[in-house]
Amino acid sequence: MSDTKTRDRTAPTYQSDFYAWTQDQAARLREARPNSIDWENVAEEIESVGGSEKREIRSRLKVLLKHLLKWEFQPEKRKYGWRVTIDYQRDMIAAAVEVSPSLRRFPAEVLADSYRLAVYEAIDDTGLPPRAFPEMSPYSIVQALDRTFFPGPAEPDVR
Numbered sequence: 563m564s565d566t567k568t569r570d571r572t573a574p575t576y577q578s579d580f581y582a583w584t585q586d587q588a589a590r591l592r593e594a595r596p597n598s599i600d601w602e603n604v605a606e607e608i609e610s611v612g613g614s615e616k617r618e619i620r621s622r623l624k625v626l627l628k629h630l631l632k633w634e635f636q637p638e639k640r641k642y643g644w645r646v647t648i649d650y651q652r653d654m655i656a657a658a659v660e661v662s663p664s665l666r667r668f669p670a671e672v673l674a675d676s677y678r679l680a681v682y683e684a685i686d687d688t689g690l691p692p693r694a695f696p697e698m699s700p701y702s703i704v705q706a707l708d709r710t711f712f713p714g715p716a717e718p719d720v721r
Contacts, residue, residue: 573586573598574586575600576600576603583600583603584607587599587600587603587604591604612662615658615661615662615665616665616668618654618658619655619658619659619665619668619669619672620672620675620676622651622654622655622658623651623655623669623672623673623676623706624676624677624679624680624683625647625651625680626647626648626651626652626655626680626706627676627677627680627699627701627706628680628681628683628684628687629644629647629648629651630648630701630706630712630713631680631681631684631688631695632644632684632687632688633645633648633712633713633714634700634713634714635684635688635690635694635695635714636688636690637714637715639688645712648712649709652706652707652708652709655669655707656707669703669706669707670703673699673703673706674698674699677698677699681695700713701713
């Protein structure tokens, strides 16, 4: 008998109620009822959760790079909030890598793409022309993630 025929007909399906399905599948895993598990969708969701870790790092790196660009290229408009955002994104990237050490190299792998997207947003935020920003990231991944690194002129400083 196939797994789908042995499944409880009242059980939520992956397509009908995702959250209820996740709770039902978790209960079935705990009960060790392998013939009732929706294996294909469970595998896809587990992979998706892993992918969300990568998306989070990529997104946080883009925000970090955008604020580093604003910090460097508009020093006269620096705000305390920019510094907080820079520090926060660095902390959140470090936390994501701490929880998933296999992603330690991932920020470096996506630096170029994240930078390209950060430039689009920096152009929009600053009103500066695209040519105002370097074509390639002026920051190495080590610099970008270093809590003591702030590019551009030292003044004006924001505390």
